[in-house]
Every structure is written in structure tokens, then in C-alpha cells.
Amino acid sequence: MSDFNRNPLIDWALKLYIALAFAFIFAPIAASFVFSLNIDRFPSLPLGGFSTIWYEAVYADPLVWEGLRNTLIVGATVSVVATALGFGAAYTDFRYKFFGKPFYLALALLPPTIPVVILGLAMLAFLSNVHLSGEVHSVIIAHVVMCAPFAMAICRLRLSQMDPSLEAAAWNLGASEWMAMRHVIVPFCRPAIFAALFITMAVSFDEFAVSWFVSGLHETLPVKVLGFLQGQVSPRINVIGTFVFLASMTLVILAQILLMKRSVAPKAGGNASELLP
Amino acid sequence: MTDQALVVFDGVAKRFGNFNAVEHMDLEIRKGEFLAIMGSSGCGKTTTLRMLAGLEAPTEGEIRLAGKRINDLPTWRRDTPMVWQSLALFPFLTVRENVEFSLRMRGVEKAERRQRVDKWLERMQITEFADRNVAHLSGGQRQRVALARSLVTEPEILLLDEPLSALDAHLKVRMQTVLSNLQKELGITFVYVTHSQSEAFSMADRVVIMSRGRIEQIGNPQEIYRAPRTRFVAEFLGSSNIFAGKVSAADGDAIRIATPSGEFDVARNPAKTLAKGDKATFVVSGDRVQLTNEKPTDAVNGVQASVVGEEFVGATAVIHLEGADGLELKAQKSHDELERLNLTPGAKIWMSWRTESSHILPGE
Numbered sequence: 001m002s003d004f005n006r007n008p009l010i011d012w013a014l015k016l017y018i019a020l021a022f023a024f025i026f027a028p029i030a031a032s033f034v035f036s037l038n039i040d041r042f043p044s045l046p047l048g049g050f051s052t053i054w055y056e057a058v059y060a061d062p063l064v065w066e067g068l069r070n071t072l073i074v075g076a077t078v079s080v081v082a083t084a085l086g087f088g089a090a091y092t093d094f095r096y097k098f099f100g101k102p103f104y105l106a107l108a109l110l111p112p113t114i115p116v117v118i119l120g121l122a123m124l125a126f127l128s129n130v131h132l133s134g135e136v137h138s139v140i141i142a143h144v145v146m147c148a149p150f151a152m153a154i155c156r157l158r159l160s161q162m163d164p165s166l167e168a169a170a171w172n173l174g175a176s177e178w179m180a181m182r183h184v185i186v187p188f189c190r191p192a193i194f195a196a197l198f199i200t201m202a203v204s205f206d207e208f209a210v211s212w213f214v215s216g217l218h219e220t221l222p223v224k225v226l227g228f229l230q231g232q233v234s235p236r237i238n239v240i241g242t243f244v245f246l247a248s249m250t251l252v253i254l255a256q257i258l259l260m261k262r263s264v265a266p267k268a269g270g271n272a273s274e275l276l277p
Numbered sequence: 278m279t280d281q282a283l284v285v286f287d288g289v290a291k292r293f294g295n296f297n298a299v300e301h302m303d304l305e306i307r308k309g310e311f312l313a314i315m316g317s318s319g320c321g322k323t324t325t326l327r328m329l330a331g332l333e334a335p336t337e338g339e340i341r342l343a344g345k346r347i348n349d350l351p352t353w354r355r356d357t358p359m360v361w362q363s364l365a366l367f368p369f370l371t372v373r374e375n376v377e378f379s380l381r382m383r384g385v386e387k388a389e390r391r392q393r394v395d396k397w398l399e400r401m402q403i404t405e406f407a408d409r410n411v412a413h414l415s416g417g418q419r420q421r422v423a424l425a426r427s428l429v430t431e432p433e434i435l436l437l438d439e440p441l442s443a444l445d446a447h448l449k450v451r452m453q454t455v456l457s458n459l460q461k462e463l464g465i466t467f468v469y470v471t472h473s474q475s476e477a478f479s480m481a482d483r484v485v486i487m488s489r490g491r492i493e494q495i496g497n498p499q500e501i502y503r504a505p506r507t508r509f510v511a512e513f514l515g516s517s518n519i520f521a522g523k524v525s526a527a528d529g530d531a532i533r534i535a536t537p538s539g540e541f542d543v544a545r546n547p548a549k550t551l552a553k554g555d556k557a558t559f560v561v562s563g564d565r566v567q568l569t570n571e572k573p574t575d576a577v578n579g580v581q582a583s584v585v586g587e588e589f590v591g592a593t594a595v596i597h598l599e600g601a602d603g604l605e606l607k608a609q610k611s612h613d614e615l616e617r618l619n620l621t622p623g624a625k626i627w628m629s630w631r632t633e634s635s636h637i638l639p640g641e
Contacts, residue, residue: 163363163365165361165362165363165365166365166367168332168352168365169359169361169365169367170367170378170382171331171332171351171352171353172330172331172332172352172353172357172358172359173353173358173378173379173382173426173427174353174356174379174382174383174430175353175378175382176351176353179353179382183378183381183382184367187367187369187370188367188368188369190369
């Protein structure tokens with residue numbers, strides 16, 4: 001739209017509106033960050049003074065480290081497994097036509113629509129029945145179920161941008177189905193695969209409810225935070241909150257960059273994949 | 278060009294559910310010829326090409342390549358490269374990597390790969406773009422990459438699926454020259470699928486015209502143009518006037534056919550014996566008729582028709598007429614000739630032709 005057709009008043013009103021919306025969303029997180037650097041035991045105004053003692057306390061706490069370790073193991077494993085499953089499901093949808101396909105798609109994309117408490121309960125009931133509950137791998141299994149649909153949605157979007165004759169062209173040029181997968185489909189989907197890895201890792205990283213049900217003694221960081229809260233109100237929670245927020249945001253932003261790249265240059269995945277090894 | 282058959286379609290049919298994409302096709306494609314398969318969309322031309330490439334399996338019949346049955350040979354084991362309508366270049370690879378693809382898939386050594394790719398980049402005049410991403414090339418350059426990618430294995434046959442349809446008119450004509458020179462230089466078989474008459478007729482040695490899964494006619498362009506076999510072909514070629522009727526006399530030098538537009542003398546066609554009372558259809562090509570304001574005194578065959586409109590086609594124009602019984606007629610004339618005529622829409626003029634300019638459709 002040219003400047004000629006702009007009403008400066010509306011422009012400013014919209015800018016103000018956006019600023020307010022962001023303030024509303026990020027104020028609690030910002031407050032958490034500010035209080036994490038405050039010396040006072042209880043979050044109150046005016047601020048008592050700058051200090052990093054709470055960071056030191058968290059750093060020195062072996063329980064936090066254990067939680068972080070669990071979170072990282074879960075996050076890394078989940079992102080790989082969920083992305084592999086999601087990619088497979090998306091490719092199946094792209095490549096094959098079969099009876100009951102809408103049903104298949106609905107089932108594959110269903111898990112995120114189930115309330116987490118119900119999913120958590122169901123997971124706990126099921127996993128304890130097959131003697132898989134209360135371990136790190138219980139959280140992994142539960143998170144894969146939750147994350148795979150996100151990975152599938154991302155890969156599906158990418159595949160929908162692919163010229164359908166690309167794969168057939170690879171076969172026609174002497175590539176077997178496996179070779180075409182390796183040399184054409186996967187490279188084409190590479191930005192989406194990385195985006196899916198980051199997004200699923202971020203989802204797993206933040207996830208609380210289901211982890212709470214199935215983790216048993218192997219708590220992830222978000223579950224640990226709740227544990228702290230129940231015991232005592234400590235600014236350490238602000239520290240962990242800040243850390244989890246930064247980690248998740250980094251992953252989401254990385255994924256977003258990859259996704260934006262490909263919408264800027266559709267069907268030219270080379271641009272985005274050049275960034276990656 | 279030799280007469281040896283490289284590809285044989287022997288009673289090939291392809292069905293998708295209840296839909297017959299190709300019906301009982303017998304076709305021989307000769308070594309070194311430029312064959313165009315032409316028809317409107319859905320006529321089965323692309324399915325035919327895809328069966329040859331191994332992307333579809335025939336439901337019936339046998340396809341033989343160089344004498345060997347290839348029905349069940351997967352596409353990656355055939356050397357039948359195809360140039361796609363969308364070109365289907367790999368967007369995440371450079372020009373060089375695209376051209377190299379089939380050599381890499383076939384496990385050719387790196388040094389040899391490089392040398393063969395260089396040769397084809399050179400030949401298609403795209404060496405300077407070798408390290409560019411294909412997304413950054415123009416339409417014509419992308420065409421050349423697609424050709425180089427398909428030809429780098431030096432196959433005996435190249436399949437082309439409407440590769441020029443996305444180009445503008447000017448570039449299209451240039452690429453036609455590139456393609457037809459390339460085919461002559463390489464001496465390999467080109468099978469070119471198109472819906473465009475000008476593309477097929479300007480490049481091909483032989484043209485196959487298909488309609489609803491069947492071959493309507495096979496022949497060289499002149500043959501098809503001068504002697505269409507069926508009404509479909511005549512209509513598809515667009516410039517013919519088609520008359521259907523019954524033979525009223527078959528004993529003279531010419532055959533006399535009575536149609537709703539009148540009785541006409543029609544040249545005999547050795548491909549079709551007609552007796553009195555037989556149904557017959559004949560065509561008169563639009564560029565072989567005369568137009569006059571008054572009824573011509575000398576011509577044997579003529580109809581009066583009213584002017585519908587005039588269509589400008591470069592150096593000539595096509596006059597659309599309507600006969601007394603609603604029959605659509607066309608005449609293609611130079612602008613000089615048209616100046617003498619009254620062409621206001623609705624005006625009555627006479628269209629006439631010599632007996633030898635008419636052609637009986639043997640397939641009707």
C-alpha cells in the first residue's frame with residue numbers, strides 16, 4: 001500500500017495496539033526475568049537490588065541439574081523420533097492414495113487436540129499396565145505421541161510445495177525408490193525436517209502435565225519447578241523459568257526462520273538448505 | 278532415420294478404474310525418428326508416454342523396447358529419460374548437480390561424471406550457469422538444463438511431455454529449432470507429446486493423433502494435413518470444412534455426394550470404395566476455396582453462406598461463414614483477396630472449390 005492511501009491516525013493506533021498486546025503477553029515473563037535478578041526473597045516492589053545469588057543457588061542445586069539432564073535427554077530423543085514418525089506419516093499422505101485416508105489423517109493429527117490431563121492420565125494408565133511408567137523412557141513415549149503430529153504438519157506443508165513430478169523425475173533418471181527418498185525427498189524437506197526437530201524439542205522442553213503423570217522420580221525441569229513451588233516460594237523458580245523460556249524461544253525462532261525461508265523462495269529449498277550442513 | 282522399430286506398442290491398453298485412458302494401441306516408433314503424439318487433454322497421449330517411461334504399467338498388451346518386453350521393468354532400470362512439462366528440475370541442486378544426477382544414480386565415477394557433464398553443459402550452452410541454483414535461471418535456460426539432464430546418459434530415446442508449454446511464443450519457436458536440430462544431430466528417437474499442432478507439425482517426422490484413448494491417424498505432417506482420415510482429425514486440424522451426406526452417384530470420374538447443403542462432386546479416394554447410397558463425409562481445406570460476391574459461373578461446387586466474422590491470422594485471415602443449414606464453414610484468404618468482398622456480418626457470399634480440392638474421409 002502506498003503512503004498516499006494511509007491514514008496516520010489509524011497507523012499509530014494500530015502500532016499502539018500491537019505494543020499493548022505484546023506488553024500483555026510478555027509482561028509476566030519479563031517480570032519473572034527481572035525478579036530472578038533481584039536480591040529479595042519475595043517478589044515485591046520496589047526492587048531490593050541487583051544480584052545473581054539465585055542463579056548461583058540454581059547452579060549449585062543437584063536436583064535442578066538432574067531435571068535438566070532428564071529434560072535434555074527427553075527433548076533430544078523425542079525430537080528425533082517424533083520427526084522421523086511425522087515425516088513418515090506426511091510422506092505416506094503425499095505419496096499414496098488409499099481407502100480410509102481421511103480417517104488416517106484425522107487419527108494422525110488427533111493427539112494435540114486431546115486435553116493434556118486426559119492424555120497424561122491415559123498414558124499413565126497404559127504405561128503402568130505394560131510396566132513402562134515412572135522412567136525417563138515413559139516421558140519419551142508420551143512426548144513422542146504429543147509431538148509427532150506437529151512434525152507431520154510441518155513436513156506435510158513442505159511436501160505440498162513440492163512439484164509432484166520431482167520424485168518421478170528422480171526415478172526416471174535412474175534412482176530407485178530409496179535413492180529418490182535420500183537424494184530428492186529428504187533434501188527437499190530438509191528445512192522442514194530441521195524446523196520439526198526444533199519445534200518438537202521445544203514442545204517437549206515445556207511440557208508439564210503429561211510429564212507430571214508419567215515421569216515418576218525422573219522429573220523433567222517443568223515438573224521440578226512445580227515441586228519447588230509446592231515446597232517454598234523461591235526466586236530460583238524465576239531463574240529456571242527464564243532459562244526454559246529462553247531455550248524454548250530459541251528453538252521456536254530457529255524453526256520459524258527455517259519456515260520463513262522456504263515461504264520466501266517456494267520450490268527453491270536450496271536457499272534454506274545452504275545454511276545447514 | 279531407419280525403418281527399424283525401436284519401440285513397439287502391441288495391443289496396449291491402460292485403464293484407471295472404469296476409465297479407459299488408452300485403448301488397444303498398436304504403434305511402432307522407429308529408430309531415430311521424431312514422433313509427435315498429439316491430441317487434446319485427456320486423449321491418452323501423456324499416459325502413452327508415461328507407460329513408455331515406466332511410470333504407469335499397461336493393463337493389457339506388451340511394450341517392447343529394442344525387442345525386449347519392458348512391461349515390468351521399473352522406470353529406474355530403463356534408459357528412457359523424460360523432459361517434464363514442469364521440467365521437474367531439482368530446486369535444491371545447482372545446474373551441474375542436476376545434470377549430474379542420473380550419472381550419480383548409476384554409479385558413474387566422479388572424474389567421468391565431471392567430463393560428461395561438462396560436455397553437455399557446453400553443448401547446451403549453459404556452462405556459465407553451472408554453479409547457479411536452478412531457481413535463478415530464465416525459462417529458456419531451465420529448458421536447456423532439463424535437456425542436458427536427460428541426455429547426459431546418451432540414451433537411445435528421449436521422451437518429451439509438452440516441455441514448451443510454459444514458454445512465451447517467441448522462446449517457444451526458438452526452442453523448437455533447438456530441439457529439432459538436436460534430434461537431427463544426435464540421431465536418437467524423440468517422442469514428443471503436445472496439444473499444439475504447430476509444435477507437432479513443425480518438428481515431427483511423423484505425427485500420431487489421438488482421441489479418447491485411440492489413435493485416429495498416424496502419418497507425416499503433410500499427409501495428415503492434406504488427407505485427414507477421420508472427422509476428428511479434420512476438426513482437430515481446424516481449417517477444414519466438413520460435409521456429411523450420402524453418395525448419389527458413384528459411376529463418374531468423381532463421386533457425387535448429396536448433403537443438406539447441396540450436391541457436390543468429390544474426388545475419389547483410393548482408400549475408400551463407395552457405392553451409391555453409402556454414407557460419406559468429405560472435407561475441403563479452408564485454404565483451397567474461393568470466395569466471391571456473386572455465384573461463380575464456372576465452379577462445379579459451391580455453397581452460399583452468410584458471413585459470421587473475420588479472424589486475423591498474420592498475413593492471412595480466416596473468414597467464418599454459416600451455411601443455409603447452419604453448417605460452420607471457414608475460408609483462409611490473404612488480405613488482398615478479401616478487399617474485393619463484402620464481409621459485413623450477415624452478408625451473403627459464395628464459397629466454391631474445385632473437385633480435386635475435396636477429400637473423402639476414409640475413416641468415416
